[in-house]
Amino acid sequence: MVLIAHLSDLHVGAINHMEKTLLDAIARINGMNPDLVVITGDLTENGYYLEFLKAREYLDLIENPLMVVPGNHDARHVGNETFEEIFHDRSSTLTNDNGDLTIIGLDSSEPDLDYGKVGRQQQIWMEKELLKAQKNNQYKIIALHHHIIPVPKTGRERNVLADAGDILQSLTDKNVDMVISGHKHVPHVWRVEKTVFVTAGTVSSLKLRGKDKNSFNTYKIEEDVLEINLNQVYGKKYLMARYDDKCGI
Ligand SMILES: [Fe+2]
């Protein structure tokens, strides 16, 4: 069994960023002892250097292996360069200890713009990484900030990935198991062919839809079973989806 914690949209530095909520979420995640932790962007509000330093301070509290990818807010004010200095490459991979699962993180941000794009060069890199993972018989997860498929009840669609069609085809052709993203601050699950697309809510920003609460997702991947849970930071844990048709490791 592999357990993954997925959080998104911290927005450190925003007036509506809730520090205590983030610290409590991190404490809960540490208590779960997941195999891997992934953060799908908008770590900061404005991409400022000091915001990145503060975000790093919070994320250093996470006790398990961590991958982060940048969001549109992180790419403001040359945050795309700062991201690499404070964290790691904007595109990266992370594999679990057993080596049976790999996460490929993509940078879908564009400097000082809100829309997202993977781009041809990064798509080629992603396809090479997916081929490697396929050869090694690994469970394949793609992590990126922008959603590839529109999320219901989030108003007029503006920021879906500009090259969503090309990337969607590549992901389903290459039999990616899961695609995880953030950006809309609204948790949702779609499934296209055999690929499951999950968006996370915001873990610590008050930019919430209706009565939504701050939350993070957890993925329990067992033999032939994938369980997707939404964990409210203060409140309940909800089962978002469960697939048992050979969807697991
Ligand atoms: Fe956000």
Ligand SMILES: [Fe+2]
């Ligand atoms: Fe965003």
